[in-house]
Every structure is written in structure tokens, then in C-alpha cells.
Amino acid sequence: MSKLITSIDEKTKSFIEAQQMFFVATAxxxxxxxxxxxxxxxxxxISPTQVAWLNLTGSGNETAAHILANNRMxxxxxxxxxxxxxxxxxGSAKAIYEQDEEWATYGPLFKANTGSRQIFLVDVQHIQHSCGMAVPLYDFVEHRDLLDIYHDKKGRQKVKAYWEEKNMTSLDGLPTGQKL
Incomplete structure (x- = not known):
């Protein structure tokens, strides 16, 4: 049986804090x-009705493009x-960039990272819990640090150059709103 709630309660908070990964979907x-x-x-x-996540530089910037076109996440x-x-x-999301005033509020919540691209601030509309009885059991070993090493080796200026080359439009040609 699924359970639908409108804010993060203590049980949900505990579950979130125990997770090592999450998945983000946009369109x-x-x-x-x-x-x-x-x-x-x-x-x-951030609160019972708001979460944030730090997005690191990657091969694409689809999430940012989708949020500009349709803020559902x-x-x-x-x-x-x-x-x-x-x-x-x-929920509904918006992107916050290091040039934005809000970065001063949300940026310090995360460890400094050379590959930081934006923070997505998400206003929670609903939370659904469902059984997950068919999800396999896995043992967490550790987080990979390869992306951090890659970004640190490139340096912030080369990371920004990469944005200009690869992160300004989505696969569908939509603007991402990436700020340089």
C-alpha cells in the first residue's frame, strides 16, 4: 500500500538521511x-516542505533545461x-547559480566542490511512500570520488569552459540557463 503525505515527517526525514543515492526525473x-x-x-x-540538492558538472545539463521549460521535478x-x-x-524546482543572491544561503549547506554547477531548490507538493518489496538488496561500499578528482584536476576555469562548450543546451536543443 502506498502512503501519500504533503510534507517531510520524522519517519521520512530518517529515511532520507539514511540514503546514499537518489534519482531525479524531469521533462x-x-x-x-x-x-x-x-x-x-x-x-x-531545508524544511518539511522544501529540499535542495547540489548538481555537479556532468556531460549534460538536461535537468536545468527542463526546469526552465517546466518546473516539475x-x-x-x-x-x-x-x-x-x-x-x-x-515538487516544483528552480535552479540557483553561484551568481544568484540565494547561493549565499544555500551554497554553504554543501561541501565546496570544484564541479558545483547549480543547486536545485524544490518545493515539496507530495511525498509518496510505496512498498519497494521487489527492489534488490545491495551493500553500500563507498561513494566514488572520481568526479571530484576530475573536476579538481581541471580547475574551476576549465570546468566553466566545459559548461560553455557542453552545458548551454539540452539534448533537445533547449536552453539550460547555465550562467558562466
Whole structure:
């Protein structure tokens, strides 16, 4: 049986804090749907009705493009150990860039990272918990640090040059709103 709630309660907060990864889904009105796994220590609960996550530089910037076109976002976490549970946060999101005033509020919530691209601030509309009884059990070993090493080796200026080359439009040609 699924359970639908409108804010992060203590049980949900505990579940979120125990997860090592999450998945983010977005879509514009047309074109490709984007679904991305996220790891590292990049997710924060701001309040019972708001969460934020730090997005690191990657090969594409689909999430940012989709949020500009349609601000819907779904975040999913599922239990790979312990009691089965799949949790989805349905909400509306906006991107915050280091040049934005809000970065001073939300940026310090995350460890400094050479590859930081934007923070997505998500207003929670609904949270759904469902059984997850078919989700396999996995043992968490550790977070990979390869992306951090890659970004640190490039340096911030080369990371920004990469944005200009690869992160200004989506796969469907939509603008991402990336600020340089």
C-alpha cells in the first residue's frame, strides 16, 4: 500500500538521511525525459516542505533545461538495505547559480566542490511512500570520488569552459540557463 503525505515527517526525514543515492526525473513538454542517479553528500532537507540538492558538472545539463521549460521535478529514493521502501518527492524546482543572491544561503549547506554547477531548490507538493518489496538488496561500499578528482584536476576555469562548450543546451536543443 502506498502512503501519500504533503510534507517531510520524522519517519521520512530518517529515511532520507539514511540514503546514499537518489534519482531525479524531469521533462519538458516535448522531447526526452531525463532520469539521473545522484550520489555523494549532495541532498539537504531545508524544511518539511522544501529540499535542495547540489548538481555537479556532468556531460549534460538536461535537468536545468527542463526546469526552465517546466518546473516539475520528481526525486526518488529507494531502500537497498533494511525495510523495503520507495519514496518519491513530487515538487516544483528552480535552479540557483553561484551568481544568484540565494547561493549565499544555500551554497554553504554543501561541501565546496570544484564541479558545483547549480543547486536545485524544490518545493515539496507530495511525498509518496510505496512498498519497494521487489527492489534488490545491495551493500553500500563507498561513494566514488572520481568526479571530484576530475573536476579538481581541471580547475574551476576549465570546468566553466566545459559548461560553455557542453552545458548551454539540452539534448533537445533547449536552453539550460547555465550562467558562466
Amino acid at each position: 519538458a513538454a516535448d522531447g526526452k525525459i531525463n532520469l539521473s542517479p545522484k550520489g555523494t553528500d549532495s541532498f539537504r532537507i 520528481t526525486i526518488m529514493m529507494c531502500a537497498f538495505d533494511g525495510k523495503p521502501n520507495i519514496m518519491r518527492i513530487y
